[in-house]
Amino acid sequence: MRDKLEKKKDKRKSKISASRKLLLKSLMLAKAVEELDQENAEKEEEKSRYLAERVPPIRTSGLSFAQLQELCRELHDKIEIVDEERYDIEAKVIHNTREIQDLNMKVFDLRGKFKRPNLRRVRVSADAMLRALLGSKHKVSMDLRANLKSVKKEDKEDKERPVGDWRKNVEAMSGMEGRKKMFDAAKATPAQ
Template structure:
């Protein structure tokens, strides 16, 4: 490693860094408070435009009924808009999910769910698939062929001969010994 890189000094001292950080935090706090006050002002302004203050004590019954009808109409309009917006949002979220699945398919990376091993018998599977139509129990072991040990032992002839007599023939050494002897004879 070169020497000029190992002895590099920071351009700003630690106390200067700390002071700058504290100034940045103070400025961010001030901006946040200003933003909160601005939102409150906008909210009050919007409410003053949309919902003027009411004084029902100076209104007649007919005026109150008319006011209620107007409020109900406005509520209905707002509910329709809300429903339309919710439908659009739901449609967009479904479309986003479909597109993200397509992207994953194109990448070749699949998110596999964690599967649990469940022990289910063949009868339970047929019952779940066929419902009440399934009456016959399916015993899979009944169709298996039974094998007797005596049959397999009779097929193999039992040799009572001594194994030491034919060691070379059993291990295949006789052929190798001949090849070794032939190579030895040609070398001399």
């Protein structure tokens, strides 16, 4: 039996040593860094290719002063158009981010901000329940308690104890053992 438990423990143990795990982690990290560098290089290459298509190289050699001025004016016009587009897009982005933040706040307010209280049992009569469900259409009253049997509980203690004058036992119940008389006597003496 003990041999079986030891074999199970051996099976559970990792077959890879700690140094081997560390080596594999370092190799995975190196591969990830290599792929990240390759991805960045591809992005830069794509960016340069896109710019080469959109913006042809400017040939300024052999142009006169007037032609250079005209070229500068064209470039300024294109820059203004691009700036306007950039400004419009930026304004749309700011508007959208504000709208997203507002919607997130509304969702946060509706969902997670308030702790939901534990529900408690509420006693509601049948009439009140029908009024809540049917509204003003409810005119029939259901008195469910009228059908119940009435049971009277008899107090045995009340029947056994005779009703008497409570003033008779004041001294006995006070526990003062005659001190009440002394107190009353002391009160009566200064009044004379």
